[in-house]
Amino acid sequence: MHFALTEEQQMMQDMAKNFAETEILPTLEEDEKAHKFRPELVRKMGELGFFGCSIPEEYGGSGFGFLEAVIIAEQIAKVSGSWRLPFNMQNHGPAVTVNHFGTTEQKERFIPGWVSGEAIGFFAMTEPDTGSNVVQMRTTATDKGDHWEINGQKMWISNAHTGDWGLLYAITDREAGHKGMTCFIFNPKETEGVVTSAIETKLGLHCAPTGEIAFDGAKIPKEAVLGEVGQGFPICMWQLNNTRIGCAAGAVGIGGGATEAAINYANERTQFGKKIGAYQMVQAQIADMVAEHEAAKLLLYRAAWLKDQGQPNQHETSMAKLFASEAAVHAASDGMKIFGSYGFSTEYPAERFLRDAHSLRVVEGTSNIQKLIIAGISLGDSENRV
Known part of the structure; x- marks a missing residue:
């Protein structure tokens, strides 16, 4: 090792x-x-x-x-x-x-x-009424012979209004359940019947554009299908297992940034005649932040390493995303406490770390969804997969 x-x-x-x-x-x-x-x-x-x-x-x-x-x-x-x-x-x-x-x-x-980076990418899964339960999405793709007609709405899509080419998941057969979803490659800027709009009311991730994509009789070519018609669900699950690794990396980074900022501040700020890092309560907070950060990093690196080896890693990926995102929120929250009043100011990074950290408990499958995956594999109800 x-x-x-x-x-x-x-x-x-x-x-x-x-x-x-x-x-x-x-x-x-x-x-x-x-x-x-x-x-x-x-x-x-x-x-x-x-x-x-x-x-x-x-x-x-x-x-x-x-x-x-x-x-x-x-x-x-x-x-x-x-x-x-x-x-x-x-x-x-x-x-x-x-x-x-x-x-x-x-x-x-x-x-x-x-x-x-010449083409800004995205992937459109989430809808106003559908998050983790992707099979219940309402966006449909209807075979019109020489093209597909798309109707529906996607929401909370990163790069929705700035993206060039990306992936779209839609239902092609409502009666087929998991086998009724298909994945497409499309360009919202070049497709008639597509309207995109920005969402600018987010708590965090302010430099990452997020928006909605509305489809009203949008036409995309037959060759836009990725994989096979009806293969969208396994493609979606396979992709999420990869992007969750990226989310865990983001959480480890945010947690590390929050921890580093808190340590630096604790070594600079003086109260009652000595650096606040000399006080045991602050030391206890920093100890938890450092330990959780290092544990999250090991979970992340193992999940990524297993992926590179072609070995099943869904179990490890969900553990990494769950633990790293919760650890990031913990580190950012305690970091704000260590900064005191300055932690509440936008002139310091502490508040940004906390706002951004919260997003990783939600995106690409909430913390509760990760717990369901971890428990299901641990109990033998489902298999670990690549």
Whole structure:
């Protein structure tokens, strides 16, 4: 068992840390206030190879795997939870999924754009009335002979109104249950009958655009189907198992950022004649934050490593997402307490860490859903899968 990073992994970690501190951090406070998304940053991340993990080199891949991807994403999230999302929107979501299920033509056409950051990616699952129970989604795709007609609405979709190419999940046969869902590749900007709108009332992740996509008789070509008609549910579950690794990486990063900020503040702030880090109550808080952060990181790295080995990892992925997201909220909450009144100010990062951390308890399957998955596999009711 080797716990040390390889020389290449350390290099990628350092590169990601430097990128976050030089390209994201300098304008982050103002960007957060303005809810500003900068596509040029996605392209810069693509140029550095951040989105090429688990993608063959002929499609722009870096030759690295999920473990390297989470090492990079963690460093980005330590500075900004918002800017961790492109790893899911470009790499773990669309690119990796199309690489696994797509035709050669689809791979050649779409993956290079996502990997390079030239095409902003997304995936549309969630609806106003449907979250985790994806089989009950109401968006439909009707076969019209020479095209598919899409009707319905998607909500809480990252990059909904900024995305170029992404994945759409819709029902093609209501009576077929799990076999009645199909996945499509489509461009909302170039499809008639599609209207997108922004959601700007989120608690956190202010630099990550989120919105709605409405379909009213939208036409997409027959060749837009990813995999086979009726294969959408297993594709969806396979993708979620990958993007949840990305979410866990975001949680580990946010938790690490909150912990690091609290430690630095505890070593600087003086009360009653000594640094507040010298007080045992503060030490107890920091001890919990550090221990939970390190435990979350080990769970994350193991889930990613198993994925790279082609071994079942759903159990481990759900444990990583559950524990890391809860640990991130705990670290961010206690971090605010250590900062005192300054923790309540937007001039300090403590409050942003807490707002962003809460999102990871919800997205890509809530903490309660992760508990159901973990318990189901542990009790033998379902099998661990890749």
